[in-house]
Amino acid sequence: MGWNQNLRSKSRMDGSRRTAVQIILLSLTVCAMVWGVYRGEMPIVLNKAVNVCLECIGLG
Template sequence: MSRNNKIAVQVLGLCVAAVMIIYGVSRGETVIIFNKAVNICLECIGLG
């Protein structure tokens, strides 16, 4: 794979990741993820 192809694949991956993040935020999933993170910290790890 040439250097240009590697760069193109990396840029494409970055764009796909950005689109998926924007899609998740627009659906309101940030609150769900934050709540899951809090539950992991409080229940599994034992913080709090």
């Protein structure tokens, strides 16, 4: 509303750069998750989470 033309174009430039960083990071994180699942990390998490973790509650 009160933004002048220069600020608006600068903001658009920042916005597109920001969007590019977001897309790259999201792609990398999705790849990391898929790689983690593929190499079998989920069963380790499940095994830890379904048993009482004595260290986590201060008894281990």
